[in-house]
Amino acid sequence: MQMNDMILVSVDDHVCEPPDMWDNHVPAKWKDRAPKLVTKDDGSNLWVFEGGQIPNVGLNAVAGRPPEEYGMEPTALSQLRPGCYDVDARVDDMNANGVLGSLCFPTVPGFVGELFGRKAVEGETELAITMLRAYNDWHIDEWCGKHPGRFIPLAIPPMWDPERMGEEVRRVARKGCHAITFADNPGALGYPSLHDAHWDPFWKACSDEGTIVCIHIGSGTRLAMQDMGAPIEIMIAGTPITLFNCATELVFSEALQKFPSLKIALSEGGIGWIPYFLERIDYVHHHHHRWTLHDFPKGKKPSDVFREHVITCFIDDAAGVRNRDLIGVDNITWECDYPHSDSTWPQAPEKLWASLAGVPDADIHKMTWQNTTRHFQYDPFAHIPKEQCTVGALRAKAKHVDLTPRVGGGGKKPSDYAKGYCTIGDVVKQMAFALSTPFDSSKGGR
């Protein structure tokens, strides 16, 4: 097997929503209240919803920009690579990167639709569910629907009402969507914790429909921003491992015992720490269960529960690949993270292939596409002949795709930072600036 023979399906990419996304899915009566993309005096874009601002921040959409210009500054849609928001351009970018399939997380609504959830808390539940369903319909019918076989649809749930969450799971399942987001720490968003029976209607619907619950980093647990004087790398490096706690919560939760077929995907969590994690939870259970009185049915170990229920993924993670036997090679999937700053686009095949040195073909296929197609009920070959799905075949179709970095002049000099390098405090200041400066609503809209 050669690099070009791989089939790559990514379980974690991101869509930067296009300005027209609300056009076809919001009923006339609610149209005026849909989120709108506006242009500020400085030329940057931001979304406005119910008076609140949602800036585009740079690290969310840096694919194709020179690394010198990455950053958290607010950006204009015109600075972004069209693949961030235009699905035809996205498929071109996937082809150029040899990627067959992609599951895309939302940006503007938040990972679990917090934008709408906040309105529900204020009593505007009909506005909230209307916008949320419009989002899911756009995502499934337009973003994923336009290029059959190329996307795995992913819905967002109405977090404020577990019964409605269950209904939405069943509604989108009828439209062919078998993945939905959830928060790694719902308590941090003001909801009951993972250990509350409150969520049972949601778990039950997911279990009934075979819908995968996708828990993305940053969907509840705060990032490590405790020290404003610390290099920003500290926040970035520690983000994937924030799912360690959620993974523990899941394994020891009653939810997985009540719903034996429930499956959870840890999105952008990485895999290199999982062997340690599994050994640790088994150790803790073994050492402590006789006084804590917490036990698992049928003499299972915590690591058994994890392997039965949890799907992991990685971008580029040689230590995890080396130890795939300790993780469970049937539960490892791959991700590209386009267009975020951790993405390996457009060299994903080259980076991945280097990490796969010495791995048998059967294990490569499991990790790069077979596990994903099985878990997510995703059948690309019903739409595209398999021989056209490989890295080599897809790249051959993308000769016209321009991979030249889009230079925008957004880079920083050491003198731009008080310490000569970017700290967490510098990023917080940039974010606060983006949120606080006014925009001219007369220039709004697209």
Next chain:
Amino acid sequence: MQMNDMILVSVDDHVCEPPDMWDNHVPAKWKDRAPKLVTKDDGSNLWVFEGGQIPNVGLNAVAGRPPEEYGMEPTALSQLRPGCYDVDARVDDMNANGVLGSLCFPTVPGFVGELFGRKAVEGETELAITMLRAYNDWHIDEWCGKHPGRFIPLAIPPMWDPERMGEEVRRVARKGCHAITFADNPGALGYPSLHDAHWDPFWKACSDEGTIVCIHIGSGTRLAMQDMGAPIEIMIAGTPITLFNCATELVFSEALQKFPSLKIALSEGGIGWIPYFLERIDYVHHHHHRWTLHDFPKGKKPSDVFREHVITCFIDDAAGVRNRDLIGVDNITWECDYPHSDSTWPQAPEKLWASLAGVPDADIHKMTWQNTTRHFQYDPFAHIPKEQCTVGALRAKAKHVDLTPRVGGGGKKPSDYAKGYCTIGDVVKQMAFALSTPFDSSKGGR
């Protein structure tokens, strides 16, 4: 090589301070204000200092109790195994476990002397430094001094004053102590962060003296107690990995660049996650440094900086041992964690030997004693012939040590817990109870 041929030196154990520890080291004028062990009406013991209560909590000293009786209830000294607080009994327990050497962290003063630090903040700096020095003198002269070759002394620093920290590093170094504690997140204790030049006098003294800075889990970063309804296992399982953030902070800090010979030990952090950690920090540096403008001298990678400065340790960690080449086998040390609940006492050699299957003798020696003796300037063989230092030789001297569990009747029934198993909330309630119930000071003292 057989199990009995191993030489075991533990870099993380704990002393439960004996009631008489202040007798010989507090000047007469301050004697009345030294911490005192008192007995409550329910028979449990607690320490009192300046009107504040410091209960003994069970998971801190469970060695030799039946696992059914572990818990966070406050305990009486009489319920503890004497090896917790009596150094002769401790050496017996080390022998019974085949352990030659031990570095012991404090209990009553807190990992970094917070008990005294709080008084310094209130203006009582002379009281604070007097008690802190008395503690260090007792620890070095009595606890470690009574059995030459068996202990690696470990001081606590006057965190409220970096100049005084430097002085204390140099003072205890003259007494042969080359290890001192520090907090994984000093900001959480109210001090400046790791990224503040504030600490330079301390780092400089440690660097000059070859003193290892020992950063223990729980020395700043809060434990995962976000959800009162969650099984207590979640808090326990996630504690060692709390050092992930500190490890990142260290690598990207200016301190390690300013003081190239400074060495830090991550105490009770485990090692199985280190391969992932090193790959992650290199990935983040590679992907982001062109916009963050943070760089390392001489083209070093973050993983190089880690291996030059940071010493890791493990209790029982097969995944870490398997991947020791990715960690750096010269920086891995072993620990026993006596008498805490994660300890493998008294079967440490058996548990460890199982994790070492297939490891060459040279690597076993490095991880079990050679790295520790080198880094910590610890030379047991100056006091004890090497052939008497092995697991087999030490255990042969411990035939008289009674290993029968001490049954105390402290176990719980499922009906004692609202959920049928112990939650984080149950433990928090027990702790609050221990702190809030009054004690009869007329019965105080030993």
